[in-house]
Amino acid sequence: MSNIRFQALQSVANAEEKKISGYGEKRITAIFGTNVFSGRTIREYLSDEAYKSLMNSAKNGSRVDRRMADQVAAGMKAWAEERGVTHFTHWFQPLTGTTAEKHDSFFTIKSDGTAIELFDGDALIQQEPDASSFPNGGIRATFEARGYTAWDPSSPAFIMESGSGKTLCIPTIFIAYNGESLDYKAPLLKSIAALDKAAVDVCHFFDKNVSKVTATLGWEQEYFVIDEALANARPDLMMCGRTLLGHGPAKGQQLEDHYFGSIPERVYAFMQDFEQESYKLGIPLRTRHNEVAPSQFECAPIFEECNIAVDHNTLLMDVMNKVAKRHKLKALLHEKPFAGVNGSGKHNNWSLATDTGVNLLSPGKTPRTNLMFLTFFVNAIKAVHDYDDLLRGAIASANNDHRLGANEAPPAIISVYIGKYLSDVLDEVESRVKEKFTEQDEVILKLDIHKQIPELLMDNTDRNRTSPFAFTGNKFEFRAVGSSANCASPMVVLNTIMAETLKQFKKDVDALVEKGDKKEIAVLQVLRDYITKSKKIRFEGDNYSAEWAEEAERRGLNNFKTTPEALDAFVTEKGKQVFYDNGIYSKRELEARHEIMLEDYVKKVQIEARLLGYLATNHVLPAAINYQNTLVENVRGLKEIGLDKKSYKAQLHLIEVISGHIQNVNDNVEAMLETRKRANEIADYHKRALKYCHEVKPYFDKIRYHADKLELVVDDKLWPLPKYRELLFMR
Numbered sequence: 001m002s003n004i005r006f007q008a009l010q011s012v013a014n015a016e017e018k019k020i021s022g023y024g025e026k027r028i029t030a031i032f033g034t035n036v037f038s039g040r041t042i043r044e045y046l047s048d049e050a051y052k053s054l055m056n057s058a059k060n061g062s063r064v065d066r067r068m069a070d071q072v073a074a075g076m077k078a079w080a081e082e083r084g085v086t087h088f089t090h091w092f093q094p095l096t097g098t099t100a101e102k103h104d105s106f107f108t109i110k111s112d113g114t115a116i117e118l119f120d121g122d123a124l125i126q127q128e129p130d131a132s133s134f135p136n137g138g139i140r141a142t143f144e145a146r147g148y149t150a151w152d153p154s155s156p157a158f159i160m161e162s163g164s165g166k167t168l169c170i171p172t173i174f175i176a177y178n179g180e181s182l183d184y185k186a187p188l189l190k191s192i193a194a195l196d197k198a199a200v201d202v203c204h205f206f207d208k209n210v211s212k213v214t215a216t217l218g219w220e221q222e223y224f225v226i227d228e229a230l231a232n233a234r235p236d237l238m239m240c241g242r243t244l245l246g247h248g249p250a251k252g253q254q255l256e257d258h259y260f261g262s263i264p265e266r267v268y269a270f271m272q273d274f275e276q277e278s279y280k281l282g283i284p285l286r287t288r289h290n291e292v293a294p295s296q297f298e299c300a301p302i303f304e305e306c307n308i309a310v311d312h313n314t315l316l317m318d319v320m321n322k323v324a325k326r327h328k329l330k331a332l333l334h335e336k337p338f339a340g341v342n343g344s345g346k347h348n349n350w351s352l353a354t355d356t357g358v359n360l361l362s363p364g365k366t367p368r369t370n371l372m373f374l375t376f377f378v379n380a381i382k383a384v385h386d387y388d389d390l391l392r393g394a395i396a397s398a399n400n401d402h403r404l405g406a407n408e409a410p411p412a413i414i415s416v417y418i419g420k421y422l423s424d425v426l427d428e429v430e431s432r433v434k435e436k437f438t439e440q441d442e443v444i445l446k447l448d449i450h451k452q453i454p455e456l457l458m459d460n461t462d463r464n465r466t467s468p469f470a471f472t473g474n475k476f477e478f479r480a481v482g483s484s485a486n487c488a489s490p491m492v493v494l495n496t497i498m499a500e501t502l503k504q505f506k507k508d509v510d511a512l513v514e515k516g517d518k519k520e521i522a523v524l525q526v527l528r529d530y531i532t533k534s535k536k537i538r539f540e541g542d543n544y545s546a547e548w549a550e551e552a553e554r555r556g557l558n559n560f561k562t563t564p565e566a567l568d569a570f571v572t573e574k575g576k577q578v579f580y581d582n583g584i585y586s587k588r589e590l591e592a593r594h595e596i597m598l599e600d601y602v603k604k605v606q607i608e609a610r611l612l613g614y615l616a617t618n619h620v621l622p623a624a625i626n627y628q629n630t631l632v633e634n635v636r637g638l639k640e641i642g643l644d645k646k647s648y649k650a651q652l653h654l655i656e657v658i659s660g661h662i663q664n665v666n667d668n669v670e671a672m673l674e675t676r677k678r679a680n681e682i683a684d685y686h687k688r689a690l691k692y693c694h695e696v697k698p699y700f701d702k703i704r705y706h707a708d709k710l711e712l713v714v715d716d717k718l719w720p721l722p723k724y725r726e727l728l729f730m731r
Helices: 002-014 040-045 048-060 066-082 121-125 185-203 228-232 235-240 265-280 306-326 367-386 388-394 420-432 439-451 453-459 488-514 519-533 546-555 563-571 573-581 587-640 645-680 685-696 698-713 724-729
Strands: 087-091 103-105 107-109 115-117 147-151 158-162 165-176 213-227 285-290 296-301 329-332 346-354 469-471 476-478
Touching: 002 213, 002 228, 040 048, 040 066, 048 066, 066 121, 066 165, 121 147, 165 185, 185 213, 185 306, 185 346, 185 367, 185 488, 213 228, 213 306, 213 488, 213 724, 228 235, 228 329, 228 724, 235 587, 265 285, 265 296, 265 306, 265 329, 296 306, 306 329, 306 488, 346 488, 367 388, 367 420, 367 488, 367 519, 388 488, 388 563, 388 573, 420 519, 488 519, 488 573, 563 573, 563 587, 563 685, 573 587, 587 645, 587 685, 587 698, 645 685, 645 698, 685 698
Parallel strands: 087 165
Antiparallel strands: 087 103, 107 115, 147 165, 158 165, 213 296, 213 329, 213 346, 285 296, 346 476, 469 476
16 A cells, blocks of 8 residues: 555656646636626527516516426527537536536437437426435435426526536526425525515615615635645545544644745646636636645635525536546545644625615615614624524534634634624614614714714724624625535525514514604614624634633523534524524425434544544554564564664664554544444434434544554555645645
């Protein structure tokens, strides 16, 4: 096995930068969206009638009737065939964490034997994949396999190029035969609709012209890039996406010399390549840079409507993996691929925009628009306060457990950072009037807020990088989302809890207006109440500190440190009710998702336990015993020539040290395997997840400690696994 490591190192030494064909020959605007059926392309291939029907469906969620669907399908097919496409697929996002697709050709044979190319409205609107083979939480049994994918007209079709092939991809939702959602997109669309309605109703307190409110998302994707040959020589990276063993290098990130540094040439070529592919797919990438850890990088796009942004991020992760292979590189999207250096997140920057061109989370230029801003700002904080457990559950995964709270990412405690000046504004609203607002209070308060706008904008140049949910000027940044996650999961929760809070806000304001209060006074009264009730969720300090954990406990904030605990939020009465009331999940859907997430956790920890046992017994121990035998032979030889024991004291000590580590590795592996067997006998997934979390996983660190100590003393040429210094610094 050691030969594989050194062959991989030789491969890295001989690696050359791959030149990107055509890069830079055209402006980004010339290639942007060329593989997307949208904009002017749709106008070119559809009749006015079909175009208007499609746009109405995309904007308002109305159905596309069968006759129009046939026209859209015909235009889509003509456009795709002109670009060399022969197959189409319904592209969907099942609860596997990856995308799914089943390709069908346009080719068919008519009843008289005539071969033709055909793509009609039925094929566009609906397909029938096997629902029982995807995670479904018991909704579909093997003998009840039927499921459906259904076209989402609000997300444009696109052409995916893979090798020499091209496929027309149609974004769809995925549902079971009885209509239950089995994917990320269907609940996301429901949450977007629920938020739209609730937000429009509240906007009408300030502007009757608002008819639509759109949730927007700007994600920031962090990832590692390492050489493919080195990755292939690590079974843990191949199977788990992270290193289960490996001693930290002498130099890691402590010199802080990688962040925003010069991008390595091979990685730069890879970036250029996947950016070019992304632009063709309409993904509006804007930023790229080195991240904090060695071999860690980040890219980020321009903000988009939430549904499109989620599709684009999911698509980007697929593109990155495919393009990396061209460059003989490996893109690692796992939250914590390497111990001892920063893991990777996916910051979700979330805001709300009206069809009148207003960002509802951006301070305005008039007293009225500032009161509207304050309303949505306070409601967002209240939503996080009331449902912090659901937000924590939305980012829970076996992968993210390794990252949260590790002094590189926000802790498992959900809190909100808003900055000094906005804190002062909220404190002023809370304390301005002890009992009841008056019209004079209303006028003064609105003017005071307006005066502070320049200070607000200045203050927003500062950030709190330790906060899980931070206001950053015109948006909230949910920083705790994991790098491999589907953005839909946190967005569904965030949209839903915001919709619920806004609905209650409208009821509270209407109740005061009915009692005779002026509308603006009623708004301020309710805002003051919400500010007071949600105050404990606000924290402006260092979220990494031990003092904050103690303070959060005194405040009564939740601190769910592990995934099995965090996921329970979805099946509390309060958690279930908010999803039921807003039409996001049925009881069956929610219980199924809870089981699916627990099952996913169990399987990932189970796979890691199997791999760790394999690496320890098949890689680490043989290398250690081999080196130990060399030392034993050395001692025996020194004895034979009559040297004093003092002459080989170091060898004897080293033999003893190695023996101790070998025994500890072996004992802990055996104990872990026995504990895993007992865990697998538990039928209930929740209890099994807790068993894996609290009894199986603790062996990981014990085994790793002794294995990593062996890595430090075993002869380097005998060590079979590429080391951290090679993985992180050789490109």
